Amino acid sequence: MKLSGLLKSETPTYSLTLPITQQKVTYRPFRVKEEKILLLALEEGSEESLLRAGINLLESVCDNIESVGDLPICDFEYLFLNIRAKSVGEVCEPAINCPHTGKKSKAKVNLLEIKPPDTSKIKDRKLKLSDNVGITMKYPCINSLLNSDKVDTQTDKLIQTIAQTIEEVWTPDASYRSDEHSLEDIVEFVEEMSTEDLTQIMEFCESVPSLTHTVKYFIIDEEKHTKEEYEITLRGLKDFFS
Numbered sequence: 001m002k003l004s005g006l007l008k009s010e011t012p013t014y015s016l017t018l019p020i021t022q023q024k025v026t027y028r029p030f031r032v033k034e035e036k037i038l039l040l041a042l043e044e045g046s047e048e049s050l051l052r053a054g055i056n057l058l059e060s061v062c063d064n065i066e067s068v069g070d071l072p073i074c075d076f077e078y079l080f081l082n083i084r085a086k087s088v089g090e091v092c093e094p095a096i097n098c099p100h101t102g103k104k105s106k107a108k109v110n111l112l113e114i115k116p117p118d119t120s121k122i123k124d125r126k127l128k129l130s131d132n133v134g135i136t137m138k139y140p141c142i143n144s145l146l147n148s149d150k151v152d153t154q155t156d157k158l159i160q161t162i163a164q165t166i167e168e169v170w171t172p173d174a175s176y177r178s179d180e181h182s183l184e185d186i187v188e189f190v191e192e193m194s195t196e197d198l199t200q201i202m203e204f205c206e207s208v209p210s211l212t213h214t215v216k217y218f219i220i221d222e223e224k225h226t227k228e229e230y231e232i233t234l235r236g237l238k239d240f241f242s
C-alpha cells in the first residue's frame with residue numbers, strides 16, 4: 001500500500017448549499033498538490049489564471065458537480081471561499097490599495113462570515129422578445145467570463161457573453177437549445193435583437209447578485225501619528241486573494 005493512501009482515507013467531507021442554484025454540493029479540503037495550482041495562479045496574478053485554477057481545484061475536490069465552469073459566478077466564488085476556509089484556514093488577509101489615500105494596507109477576512117447574497121430580486125429567466133419569439137436565460141457563469149476574453153472589443157465581448165447566457169430560444173411551435181447550436185449562430189441571433197431586447201437581457205443579468213463582502217482596514221500616517229479606519233467592498237476572488 002502506498003503511504004499517500006493512508007492520508008486519503010482520513011480526509012473529511014463537507015456539504016454546502018449554493019446560493020443561486022440551491023444545489024447541495026459535497027466536497028473535501030484540497031491537498032498540497034492542489035494548493036500548488038492555486039499558488040502558481042496567484043503568482044501569475046491574472047484573473048483568468050485564478051479562475052482556471054479554481055475550476056481545476058473544484059473539479060478535484062467536489063463530488064457532484066457536472067460542470068464546474070457552468071456554475072453561476074456567485075455560486076463558484078461562494079463554494080471556492082468555503083473550500084479554502086476548510087483547507088487552509090478561515091482567515092485571509094487581502095492587500096488593499098486605499099482609494100482614499102493611495103496607500104497600501106491589509107484587511108483580515110473571516111471567510112466563513114461571508115453571507116450568501118440575497119437572491120429574492122432575481123428576475124424571471126424567461127424573456128419574451130416578440131409575440132412569437134422568446135428566450136430562456138442561464139445565470140452568467142465562469143465559462144462565459146473566460147470565453148469572452150478571446151474577443152478584442154468590449155462590444156464583441158458583451159455580445160459573446162450574452163450569447164453564452166442564452167439557454168434556449170422558443171417559439172409557439174418549437175424550441176431550440178443553445179447547446180445544439182454553434183456560438184457563432186447564437187451571436188448572430190443576438191446581433192439581430194433590438195435595443196429593447198438587449199435591455200431586458202441586461203436587466204436579468206444585473207439582477208443576479210454577485211458575492212461581496214465589506215471589510216474595515218486601517219491606514220497609518222507615521223508623520224502625523226494618526227491611524228484612520230476605512231471600509232472597502234471586496235468583489236471577486238482576486239480581491240480576496242490579492
